[in-house]
Amino acid sequence: MxxxxxxxxxxxxxxxxxxxxxxxxxxxxxxxxxxxxxxxxxxxxxxxxxxxxxxxxxxxxxxxxxxxxxxxxxxxxxxxxxxxxxxxxxxxxxxxxxxxxxxxxxxxxxxxxxxxxxxxSAATAFASALGVEIEAGSGIALREAIDGVAPVGPDRLVLFKVTDAETTAEKLAEAGYDVRFGRRLFMEGETVITDDPADLTDGGYFTLAYAEKRDLDREFLTDEFRTEESQSDELRTDEFRTEGQR
CATH class of the missing domain: 3.40.1010.10 (Tetrapyrrole methylase, N-terminal domain)
Structure with a gap:
């Protein structure tokens, strides 16, 4: 047993x-x-x-x-x-x-x-709820942020127990982070996702924040697909111009 x-x-x-x-x-x-x-x-x-x-x-x-x-x-x-x-x-x-x-x-x-x-766990489910991608090779830290605490340092942070969202957001902004909040994620009829900490003034326990340093240098191999597609579009446009001149 x-x-x-x-x-x-x-x-x-x-x-x-x-x-x-x-x-x-x-x-x-x-x-x-x-x-x-x-x-x-x-x-x-x-x-x-x-x-x-x-x-x-x-x-x-x-x-x-x-x-x-x-x-x-x-x-x-x-x-x-x-x-x-x-x-x-x-x-x-x-x-x-x-x-x-x-x-x-x-x-x-x-x-x-x-x-x-x-x-x-909310430590991973938050990414789907907030539409966040943590790509391979990224650094991310998991921290508590109760009573307005705002740990900083890594490029990306997941903060749990955000009971004073406005104070935490202010400190993160001063430290150079953009932040989004999620409350009661995946709880039917209760989920709140917002960039505005003023939406979260009642100190709800099931609140987390995702903070990311501004202007991160993010390059992906898949970016080349956009370049290739853009070049293909230019070639197709040139063909239309050529046909119009005939």
Whole structure:
């Protein structure tokens, strides 16, 4: 019997992987943290079968440890009688509360077998949502940007937890970056994509930013196709002129 940490993807229930769906549907017990995770899981298994695990948003270390111990005990007890699915947004190993649970299980319940099923993470899904291409050979960094923080340095940045978009945008602009924001990407009816941080003034937790240095020197081998096509157009135009002179 196994505890499966299953990544649900960035918000659209259809972006759950085939393996994740199979194991979720086969699990004897399903745990989810938060209403959004529960609602996505409920697209695949009956909502009544999903139990909530509480992971409080707090800086109180003792409160967090109590929550992790409680969650680990519940999961370990359920695992004695069957397979357990613990679902989480994105990927369980990328900026996820599942890591706290897994480490707690490792220490307190070392006999529990844990397997992680990766999910589509916002770290990659943002590119499709924002229409961004990160071409081969590019440098890109993944950072948190809570409370107006604006890390700089690399040519391209993906910033998570952007809770003060206006301050972050101002700092990035001063440092020579263009920036776009995405909120609640792939969450039906809730997605916001904007260049204007004034559209994001309520401090939403599920907000990210993509920042790129201005005037990057970007050359692609495929640019030659445009040159070739342009030359072909000129040749065709010249043929029309020649025919008109006959």
């Amino acid at each position: 196994t505890v499966y940490g299953i990544g649900l993807g960035p918000g659209d229930a259809d972006l759950l992987t085939i393996e994740g769906k199979r194991l979720l549907e086969a699990a004897d017990t399903v745990y989810a943290s938060g209403e959004l995770s529960q609602s996505i899981a409920a697209d695949h298994v009956p909502a009544a079968t999903i139990e909530e695990l509480s992971f409080p948003m707090t800086d109180d270390d003792e409160q967090l440890r109590r929550a992790w111990r409680t969650a680990a005990r519940r999961v370990a007890e359920a695992n004695r009688v069957g397979d357990v699915a613990v679902v989480t947004l994105g990927d369980p190993n990328v900026y996820s509360t599942f890591g706290h649970l897994r480490r707690t299980l490792d220490v307190l319940y070392p006999d529990v077998e844990v397997e992680v099923i990766p999910g589509v």
